[in-house]
Amino acid sequence: MKRISKRQFVRRAIIFAAFLLFPLFYNFLSPYLIINGAFEGVVNGSALTFSVLFLSSLLVGRAWCAWACPAGGLAEACIYYVRDKKTGQKGNWIKWAIWIPWMGLIIAGFVTAGGIHSVNPIHLVGSVISAKDLPSYIIYYFVAGTIFVLSLTAGNRAFCHYACWMAPFMIIGRKLRNLAKYPSLRLVVEPEKCTDCKQCVRSCPMSLDVNELVARGDMEHSECILCGNCVDTCHQGVIRYSFSKG
Ligand code: SF4
Ligand code: SF4
Incomplete structure (x- = not known):
């Protein structure tokens, strides 16, 4: 398992x-x-x-x-x-x-x-x-x-x-x-570290194309529930939680 x-x-x-x-x-x-x-x-x-x-x-x-x-x-x-x-x-x-x-x-x-x-x-x-x-x-x-x-x-x-x-x-x-742009919980990415392994895509319980979000450098998606599966799955440390303006 x-x-x-x-x-x-x-x-x-x-x-x-x-x-x-x-x-x-x-x-x-x-x-x-x-x-x-x-x-x-x-x-x-x-x-x-x-x-x-x-x-x-x-x-x-x-x-x-x-x-x-x-x-x-x-x-x-x-x-x-x-x-x-x-x-x-x-x-x-x-x-x-x-x-x-x-x-x-x-x-x-x-x-x-x-x-x-x-x-x-x-x-x-x-x-x-x-x-x-x-x-x-x-x-x-x-x-x-x-x-x-x-x-x-x-x-x-x-x-x-x-x-x-x-x-x-x-x-x-x-x-x-997002309109008001004040600090809050979100995901941030460093796309240049991504190796396109797509493990994050497989792990997302909301079936999002996480790899595509990473590629565009913006993890904002209305269906993202901030579960952190992609954060924990990515061995390259591409995605992380952040309390920031984004
Ligand atoms: S798991 Fe990490 S390295 Fe693999 S595609 Fe997703 S963001 Fe890129
Ligand atoms: S935090 Fe969860 S819902 Fe959001 S992209 Fe990552 S795995 Fe998908």
């Missing part, structure tokens, strides 16, 4: 643990409960989580996806079975086709309710524990099953590319960060 770096071992352990604990807190990532809350003028738990993800992306991009997301934990567990199945990038727009009307509905909800009246992290669920009865377990298995099937059929982390309703918050935050 291929050896992985200590950093990647720790990262995968964290996101797999997040996946195992997902039944306890999935309501805080719910794309459905936020709509109910909006129409009552209530900022619920998932609205708070998505706000935190957006704010975090202003400093650390999509690091949540690589280092904390339970869906990522399940998707990367599947990678052991679909290691060579790269996900096509052409369908990345699909998540925007889901996200834009969904956000429109949330905004319409708050407008209809006359604005924000209260903040309640456990609005409509009454408990911080998410899966506590049969219907909530059915929801949980439906979401987990969708992530699992997409990974097995469409490729590595296909759910993150095509269906994740959280990714756009972080992609927008990262674009704003």
Whole structure:
């Protein structure tokens, strides 16, 4: 079995643990409960989580996806079975086709309710524990099953590319960060050291053409989740993390 770096071992352990604990807190990532809350003028738990993800992306991009997301934990567990199945990038727009009307509905909800009246992290669920009865377990298995099937059929982390309703918050935050040009977590490269071995391409769980990003000397890509696989795989030390303006 291929050896992985200590950093990647720790990262995968964290996101797999997040996946195992997902039944306890999935309501805080719910794309459905936020709509109910909006129409009552209530900022619920998932609205708070998505706000935190957006704010975090202003400093650390999509690091949540690589280092904390339970869906990522399940998707990367599947990678052991679909290691060579790269996900096509052409369908990345699909998540925007889901996200834009969904956000429109949330905004319409708050407008209809006359604005924000209260903040309640456990609005409509009454408990911080998410899966506590049969219907909530059915929801949980439906979401987990969708992530699992997409990974097995469409490729590595296909759910993150095509269906994740959280990714756009972080992609927008990262674009704003790039426009403002202040120091933040990113990848930097020294293309002249690259030997074109393409190990980085093989290691990328987001199926990016990392070699091409290296060749152009700019690692910025909306689908990069800052997992660091390419950093740890490249024996030439071409790619590294940097907290800088880029
Ligand atoms: S792993 Fe390193 S040397 Fe090999 S192609 Fe990628 S950046 Fe270049
Ligand atoms: S480019 Fe590197 S850091 Fe970004 S997702 Fe791919 S392997 Fe991870």
